[in-house]
Amino acid sequence: MDLALFSLGPTGWGDELIAGLDLTLRLAVTAIIAGTALGLVSALGEIAPVPLLGRLLETINMVLRSVPELLVIFLIYYGAAIALAALLAPFGFSGFFEINRFWSGVLALALIHAAYASEVFRGAFLAIPAGEIDAARAFGMSPLLVFFRIRLPLAFRLAMPGLTNLVMTTLKSTPLVSAIGLQDLIRVAGDAGQNTKEFFQFYMATLVIYLGIAAVVLLLQTRSERRLFRHLRVGR
Amino acid sequence: MLMDASTLIAYLPVLLAGAVTTLELTLFTLVGGFVIALPVALARNAQGSVTRWFAHGFVFFFRGAPLLVILYLVYYGLPQLPGIKETPIWFLIARPMPIAILALSLNSAGFLTEIIAGALRNVPAGEVEAARAFGLSRLQTFTRIIAPHAARLALRSYGNEAVFVLKGTAVVNFITITDLVGAANQVYFNTFDPFTPLLVAGVFYLIIVFVMLRLVKWAERRLNPWAFAAPS
Numbered sequence A: 001m002d003l004a005l006f007s008l009g010p011t012g013w014g015d016e017l018i019a020g021l022d023l024t025l026r027l028a029v030t031a032i033i034a035g036t037a038l039g040l041v042s043a044l045g046e047i048a049p050v051p052l053l054g055r056l057l058e059t060i061n062m063v064l065r066s067v068p069e070l071l072v073i074f075l076i077y078y079g080a081a082i083a084l085a086a087l088l089a090p091f092g093f094s095g096f097f098e099i100n101r102f103w104s105g106v107l108a109l110a111l112i113h114a115a116y117a118s119e120v121f122r123g124a125f126l127a128i129p130a131g132e133i134d135a136a137r138a139f140g141m142s143p144l145l146v147f148f149r150i151r152l153p154l155a156f157r158l159a160m161p162g163l164t165n166l167v168m169t170t171l172k173s174t175p176l177v178s179a180i181g182l183q184d185l186i187r188v189a190g191d192a193g194q195n196t197k198e199f200f201q202f203y204m205a206t207l208v209i210y211l212g213i214a215a216v217v218l219l220l221q222t223r224s225e226r227r228l229f230r231h232l233r234v235g236r
Numbered sequence B: 001m002l003m004d005a006s007t008l009i010a011y012l013p014v015l016l017a018g019a020v021t022t023l024e025l026t027l028f029t030l031v032g033g034f035v036i037a038l039p040v041a042l043a044r045n046a047q048g049s050v051t052r053w054f055a056h057g058f059v060f061f062f063r064g065a066p067l068l069v070i071l072y073l074v075y076y077g078l079p080q081l082p083g084i085k086e087t088p089i090w091f092l093i094a095r096p097m098p099i100a101i102l103a104l105s106l107n108s109a110g111f112l113t114e115i116i117a118g119a120l121r122n123v124p125a126g127e128v129e130a131a132r133a134f135g136l137s138r139l140q141t142f143t144r145i146i147a148p149h150a151a152r153l154a155l156r157s158y159g160n161e162a163v164f165v166l167k168g169t170a171v172v173n174f175i176t177i178t179d180l181v182g183a184a185n186q187v188y189f190n191t192f193d194p195f196t197p198l199l200v201a202g203v204f205y206l207i208i209v210f211v212m213l214r215l216v217k218w219a220e221r222r223l224n225p226w227a228f229a230a231p232s
Helices: A015-048 A051-066 A069-091 A100-126 A130-138 A143-180 A184-197 A199-228 B005-044 B049-064 B067-080 B090-093 B096-119 B125-133 B136-176 B180-191 B195-223
Strands: none
Touching: A015 A051, A015 A100, A015 A143, A015 A184, A051 A100, A069 A100, A069 A143, A069 B136, A069 B180, A069 B195, A100 A143, A100 B180, A100 B195, A130 A143, A143 A184, A143 A199, A143 B049, A143 B067, A143 B096, A184 A199, A184 B005, A184 B067, A199 B049, A199 B067, B005 B049, B005 B096, B005 B136, B005 B180, B005 B195, B049 B067, B067 B136, B090 B096, B090 B195, B096 B136, B125 B136, B136 B180, B136 B195, B180 B195
């Protein structure tokens, strides 16, 4: 391995790679937070006793879980510009929209994340023992209080393993946004490879970085599960 | 903004050709992934600590690495390995399709290993002991008792993994292969309408997923006939 390739400054690609990693991480974190929140809302909509709403959300999520991420990314990036222009055309607008690549990528990944998270949250809400709810109601808690003090915390605990798995999935989907021209980690590594003809080294470095992040997420997963389920541990 | 029906019909062959490529990639990857995953799964459950560690490493590596990174490593990295261009394997794989199938299979094998190994572990020990007591050899026990039972246990997860394989094939667009997504993009560049081709491609994917899940249901019925038998 040639360390000079990875040095900072004008001769090495170290600073460019760090900028790419920064974009990848910002994209992933934004998409994961937005997607988890959206997934929670969607799950509540799915289990709410409102006719048709549940069916509608289920269908949307099913579609988002069945088509490739790349298709959703393209549809949002290309589609948003044209849809906006068409919407404004009746008001005398004639021109092009430059849609923000970063937010297109975030929106696409967040929607897909939400489609999976919704499934996880729904399962968690349905798995809450009825006795807990009955007990809370018997204590005189209002339905809203029951939701915030009993149902939501319990659901989060039950959903945690599934949610951390989704964090990994979305993290691994982030390189796909390079298809719409975002200078993320893998795109920068590709540019560096193109320039130096050392593709193998740069993609290997990318791989190591992604595996490093995966290891950290796995560690946090076991830590958080141990904390969340410590009441179930036997002994000690 | 939206294309009319006749334009869509004119471009339908392009989309269908893309769909065929996607289906080819999916099928070859399902076979390739299984061929790689089975020995690794056996190693994962084996007694030896070296084989177990190897299997653990394999699973961590291919589950933790993004598919696109694996694809790029194989596509751009493999030709840089010294001496590889003299070997006969090179002749076989120096095209985008085999390289894509190799990368997709490795990625899928990472997930499949866990599914297969888990199913094999969950075959009740009593069944294995009974088979051995009947005088079946170890190989016979595996092929007649363990494998069929494990197949039943793994079927549901395998169906989900197959859907992930289908979705994963879209990365081949990054290495110049035109699959269903690529075909939809081509139609967009020719017609300036992104919605119709991408949504039609989406419908194609939904149909494929639907057929896959139906096949899993069918296999489930075949493998567990008693669970679906009509009450007498």
